[in-house]
Amino acid sequence: MLGLFKRYGFAAVVAVGLGLITLVVVGKTLFDSLGGEGAATAAPPGADRGGGGGGGGAPNVLAATTTMHTFTDGLQALGSAQARESIVLTPKVADTIRALRFDSGDRVRRGQVLVEMSSVEQAADMAEARAANDAAQEELRRYQELFERGFASQARLDTVRAAADATEARLNAGGSRIADRTIRAPFAGIVGLRTASPGQFMRPGDQIGTLDDVSEIKLDFDVPETQLARVTQGVEIIARTAAYPDRVFTGRIANVDSRVDPTTRTVRVRAMLPNADEVLRPGMLLTVEVRSNPRQALAIPEIAILDQADGAYVYRVVAREGGQAVDLVRIQTGQRAGGMAEVLEGLSVGDRVITEGVQSVRPGQPVQLGEPPATGDAAQQLPLRPRG
Template sequence: MAWPVKRYGFAAAIIAGLGLMAAVVAGKSLLDGGERAVAASAAGPQAKGPGGEAPSVRAEPARRHTFSDAVQAIGTAQARESIVITPKVADTIRAIRFESGQRVRRGAVLVELASVEQQADVAEARAAREAAERELVRYRDLFEQGFLPRARLDSAQAAFDAADARLQAGLSRIADRTIRAPFAGVTGLRTASPGQYARPGDSIGTLDDISLIKLDFDVAETHLARLQPGVAIVARTAAFPDLSFAGEIENVDSRVDAQTRTVRVRALLPNREERLRPGMLMTVEVRSNPREALAAPENAIIDEADGAYVFVAAPRGGAHVATRTRVQTGLRVGGMVEITAGVSEGQLVVVEGVQRVRPNQPVRLIDESERPSGQPAASSGLRGRS
């Protein structure tokens, strides 16, 4: 019959077509493989490694930095000196000699209370003292001439002393009605007016010396050995998030709180620009035990179950080879890691491209100018302090 012959002829045509397609695909694969081989050969031995083409990485020499043991705390800023301006006696305010926010010198008159009656008392006491002084001089002359007994001279001396004491008391009462600045500083908001009746304890204003800020904070007693006068601190406040304020511990309280098991610490912060204000909440970092040590950026460290590693770009045959090196690490502060062993000063540590590197693989070192646009820089603090 004719139909089986036609069927077999159609199947043969299909098989022949599939074979032709397979031959074309195989030929193209061989051609592409040859081109890659030629390109790899032209790139040279420095562009290949056990893991393929050499990855581009950035490396920086290991350098020494200052590390310190940090203790964190929260404290409240206080003025170096601070008072509430209030009268010593109850009377009417005659004059206020300052404005809100005014800078005053030590001894400047701030407030004057009414003192008409006291002035009259002083005038009377001064007149009585002058009369007692004249009588004392006359009695002393008579005594020296022998016309006056010693008892009369002593009485005249006592009368003069009493008159002088009454005068000094009157002057003191007037002084109590004049409020002077006990130290140089800046006045706060004025809270009273002339003609107002003021009593002891009533606030007329405030006076603060903020050229130096006292910062009190509590630290757990377990850190007591690290807290010594002169130890450096760094404080920050939410009001100035981009600024840090350096100071040092002035003193440590002589007692540990039995309830909280903390000790009160006082530090001093220079405040020449007067950014800090009394009452501010500040975070404190006590930096004790400062020391010099090698450091590497945190993203250069490979943490594994058996320890930490870095890739060191070691020169070999005119190229650089990534050597996987085990290191011992210490503190991790501000994106930097303290390296206590495993790397020598000056060795090139891979800080970017770590995930693309394999052990003993050639690498191509790049600098900042070769980084693709938009790619963030490594958190490298090899030129800073920790």
């Protein structure tokens, strides 16, 4: 016998243990099936589990009131910022720089002299042309008097007048050559980095600097041709940039290109963004949202929605004898943006829907609500806080 126990004793102990575990599990199952008072059942949202409380009293929940909110048909795109006006400062003639009248980052006014090229030879030619013109104009004046007194012929007067006109034209040409050696700001703006120095030889096309008017920003972006109806002139857009993640820049569509790109099947759209503080700079990449078809619609917080395979549901708070209860309501939603959802069917203005505590309630169950939310636009309403 001792040998048999040593041989089969461990297996016997294991078998007895498994038997005890089986008895405990079967006993608990029978107890639950006989209607134990503390047993709870679970069902997915929307299942009909009857009315009545859940054995644990009315749970605390948070609710929000449906209100009217502004929705738009959003269209997303990427855009590139450009200055309202922008030029590259470059000389018209090949010569050395005599003087630079600006420094990097300077704000300049329209007509201000920025660059002066060497013009010693042109100044001498200008002085010679001015002297010749003065002499020719004086001679014309004398012959005009002689002609009026009858001492000069018409032919001689015409010859003198032609010579005076020629000298005046040479004077104007000399002035134009000198003007070509002076670069002035064609508009007010900010000068970029200076890339040349006094005494440096420059040719036409060589860059001395840049000038940008950034009081407004032109924002160009492409949209599919199928969305052309949404991007008409005057439609509001909002833009964001990674450089200023906490800011939103608002503008409007100014122009839509007259042609669709046959390769990409997109059309170029240009919006104008005010830039009074000049934080936006040419070349920035911005994300664009076109806000077309603005409308007022019934809205609820998006967190109140229970998305199921057969549709969207919410728990609506209703008045019952002795307190508040909830009903499961099927709704039809539209746009969702900024944490709010557009409600097309199923709710009315003023209805209250559960936003927190959804998992602890079931249809027909009494609930205890927190304090009313702060008044204001639905997008800014705070969730209710339960009472202490």
